Amino acid sequence: MTMDHVAENGLVLLGCGKMGSAMLQGWLAQGLPPASVWVIDPNPSEWLRGTGVHVNADLPGKPAIVLIAVKPQMMGEALPVLAAMGNGETLFVSVAAGTPIAAFEVVLGERTPIVRAMPNTPAAIGRGITAIIGNAHAGADAVDLAEMLLRAVGQVVRLESEDQMDAVTGLSGSGPAYVFHMIECMARAGEAQGLAPDLAMQLAQATVAGAGALAEAAEESPAQLRKNVTSPNGTTQAGLEVLMDEATGLPPLIGKTVAAATDRSRELRDG
Numbered sequence: 001m002t003m004d005h006v007a008e009n010g011l012v013l014l015g016c017g018k019m020g021s022a023m024l025q026g027w028l029a030q031g032l033p034p035a036s037v038w039v040i041d042p043n044p045s046e047w048l049r050g051t052g053v054h055v056n057a058d059l060p061g062k063p064a065i066v067l068i069a070v071k072p073q074m075m076g077e078a079l080p081v082l083a084a085m086g087n088g089e090t091l092f093v094s095v096a097a098g099t100p101i102a103a104f105e106v107v108l109g110e111r112t113p114i115v116r117a118m119p120n121t122p123a124a125i126g127r128g129i130t131a132i133i134g135n136a137h138a139g140a141d142a143v144d145l146a147e148m149l150l151r152a153v154g155q156v157v158r159l160e161s162e163d164q165m166d167a168v169t170g171l172s173g174s175g176p177a178y179v180f181h182m183i184e185c186m187a188r189a190g191e192a193q194g195l196a197p198d199l200a201m202q203l204a205q206a207t208v209a210g211a212g213a214l215a216e217a218a219e220e221s222p223a224q225l226r227k228n229v230t231s232p233n234g235t236t237q238a239g240l241e242v243l244m245d246e247a248t249g250l251p252p253l254i255g256k257t258v259a260a261a262t263d264r265s266r267e268l269r270d271g
Contacts, residue, residue, distance in 0.1 A: 003148065007036045010063040012085075014078055015070035016041040016048050019095055019153075022124045023067070024051065026152025038063070040081070061085075065145065068094040068104075075099055079107050086112040091142045093149065095119050097173065098268050101135045101162060113138040115146040118168050119153060121176045128154035131168040133161065166269065170262030178257060183208050 011032070013020055016039050028034060034052030041048065044055050066085060070078050075096060086092075086108030093115045094104060104114050115138050119130040130150045134143045147156045159165065183204045190200030215222050230236045243250050 002145070003030070003032060006064045006145070006149075007033050008064070009036075010060040011037050012059055012063045012066040012082070013037065013039045014066065014068045014082065015074070016044065017069065017071075018121075018124045019119060020067075020069035021045070021048065022126065022153050023069070023095075023149070024048075024053070026126065027149065030152065040078070062088060063090055065091045065093060065149070067149065068092065068096055070096060072096050072098050075103075079104070083107055083109075088112070091115065091138065091145060093117060093146045095130075095150075097169065098265070100165075100269060101133075105135065111137055113142045115143060116162065116165065117146065117150055118165055118173050119150065120172050123153035126153055129172050130154060130156050131159050131165065131172070132156060133159040133165065166262050166265040167258075169265040170258045170260075173265075174261040175258075178254075179208060179212075 013024060016024060024037065028051060037053040038057060038059050039048060039053050039055050049055055062085065066082055091113045092104060092108060095117045097118065101114050101116050105112060113135065115132055115134045117130050117132045119128045122128045123130065132143065132146055132150065150156050186204035187201040190203060191197055215225060218225055230240060246252065
């Protein structure tokens, strides 16, 4: 399956909030014709109405793909609308957090090809990372197509089993919030050392964003990058001795943080 196949048979996007809009913007920029896209959204934005896609119109009977981007609590109301497209060749891709493949199979039919995806919030600016896993009826072509579509908002990785989604949720799914809080903490620490609040926040934001971009672009590992900027007995080493303490520093704290989020994801999944 290719984008030509999608353009010919149509794509249905269920939900066009921040994530849906970011994906749609990426697809249109890549050349997907607006006339081949149908969007279902209860509150369509002015931007969406201006794209030229079909908005809340009659859907094609057998689209190439249905991408589900509604909030999990809206799933029960929205999904039955699409049930007639199940058990066929239409590929369903879900970016709804916490909803397992089995839940889609109950509504759509167990012979439906389904790919579950977990993006994170930087996808809204095209800098996300999304983990995907397909069910038994989603063949290699289907998973390739899902990856191609999701690359519109960032990197894509493939999982070996759906159980790994809980750890992905705990690490990259919830992870942006951890980094936002680290920025808050760094800025407050700068204030405590005598910087004006606005200046401290600007320094913290730029430092985290820049270091992240450097870590992604560099050939060296983050560990090596850290060593490269740590002079013996210098200022960075003094700070790292606190941060890297195996009892009270970042290693045990981040370990507990990711574990807590992963455990909560498992609890929500199991009801």
